[in-house]
Amino acid sequence: MIKLASAVTPPLLVGATLASSVSVAQSVFWETVDQLWYVCQPDGTPEDMDRVTVSRLTVDGVLVDRMHIGRSGHGTGLCVERTAAGTYLWAGSMPNGGWATALARIPYAENGTADASDPSVVRTPRTGVYRVSAAIDPTRNHLVFRWQSNNVPSPSAVGGIDAYDLGLAATGMFSRVRSTNFEASGKTLQGFTSLGDRLYFLYGDQNIDNFLVTSVDWASGAVLQSQPVTAFPGIAYREPEGICVYEDTLAFGIAGRPDGVRQLNVARFPHPGTNPWVEISYDNVAYPPNSNNYKPQYRIDGDRVHLHFSVDKRDGTAWAQGEVLFTLPPRVRPNRTQRLVGVVGGGAVNGDTMAVRFEVAADGRVTIWDERSLIGWVGADVSFWVC
Incomplete structure (x- = not known):
């Protein structure tokens, strides 16, 4: 009910x-x-x-x-x-x-x-x-x-x-x-x-x-x-x-x-409760996940949308500013840009902070924003926004 x-x-x-x-x-x-x-x-x-x-x-x-x-x-x-x-x-x-x-x-x-x-x-x-x-x-x-x-x-x-x-x-x-x-x-x-x-x-x-x-x-x-x-x-x-x-x-x-x-x-009305994890369509050739457990996924928990993923770039190049990782389906898109904190591979930052910023736009695009020309995996494990 x-x-x-x-x-x-x-x-x-x-x-x-x-x-x-x-x-x-x-x-x-x-x-x-x-x-x-x-x-x-x-x-x-x-x-x-x-x-x-x-x-x-x-x-x-x-x-x-x-x-x-x-x-x-x-x-x-x-x-x-x-x-x-x-x-x-x-x-x-x-x-x-x-x-x-x-x-x-x-x-x-x-x-x-x-x-x-x-x-x-x-x-x-x-x-x-x-x-x-x-x-x-x-x-x-x-x-x-x-x-x-x-x-x-x-x-x-x-x-x-x-x-x-x-x-x-x-x-x-x-x-x-x-x-x-x-x-x-x-x-x-x-x-x-x-x-x-x-x-x-x-x-x-x-x-x-x-x-x-x-x-x-x-x-x-x-x-x-x-x-x-x-x-x-x-x-x-x-x-x-x-x-x-x-x-x-x-x-x-x-x-x-x-x-x-x-x-x-x-x-x-609010979503009635926590829902299962749902995989998000993405380019798994260009952005392979660390494992099957780290394929891009979302889950609705009440009015929160949780995001979970960890992916790399197959071609070995650096992550570009504003590079789009994938696009969320309409039901979980926020009404304004949301900023999320994620993590990067330790070897990619050479002792600097392992935090990295993602943005989730109202049209569903999930992008990475970091000035360090990062090379390696990036991920979000506990990030969420209110939908």
Whole structure:
């Protein structure tokens, strides 16, 4: 279970500009294979013809491309299924009064269009329900479907949440693997997701200090924890919009609207605990490690990222100022340059200090900085930064 402590800084996205200028974001999803954000906005078309715009953003919030989806609904609960055959969006379908009553599974088309109510893409886990939305639990490979039995705003809504095998759901086969009901919350729902044995709900209203994330036990439906969120204070419009699984924790969106521009800000909750060491891709021909135990690796421990490596230069030349040893993956990059102290081989410094400085840049580059034209191995064994 994610411990819902106060959301940490640095944020994941700040002021990312979205493709549509019509409305703010309604849902957000992190796709871990291609390392892209997917953000869904309603596009201001008449009810029951509701078109949404899906923006794809880089890990740093740069707009890559977009897709327009007609007859979709309000844009809540967008999620992404990554397969060997391509990328598929799970979006709202068959809108009634501007809100979806079914789901659609749509191949993502760069700068393309689709009709979410075309029978070939419609997926119907339940009939006779209202204001539906979906999430994907990557730890269980489940499609999670929220539905209401009454067609009313979320504070008064009653209904249920069902989980299905994602692979079978993609083919239109829906056999529930678990289910829970919900009663009226009295709060404005702005998104939900599932991770393991817990459901997480995002609540709150525009420019009102009632932003809350609640953890619910799947088996019993009991509320386990509610955490007020104070991220991004003072931004214009400030409305919570969308929650999703981000790596092994949770990320949530906060819409902004400075001077009418539609922007999205994203923060995350702390990582839940210490993770295993993960090898980092690097040029092992140019920079051979001292042994297999000293290949470049990182480990997340709470909000700390630990770095461990010891490498040499195969060509025997001196380490250059600012030479890049390797590049860290996006999930462990700091938000500003971090300076780390490492060690060098004793023979390389001829009695001088064996300390050497490394820098970890916001784009993930790990570089060496030393004026002594060092020759020999260099390494970092206990260095860390706060992510």
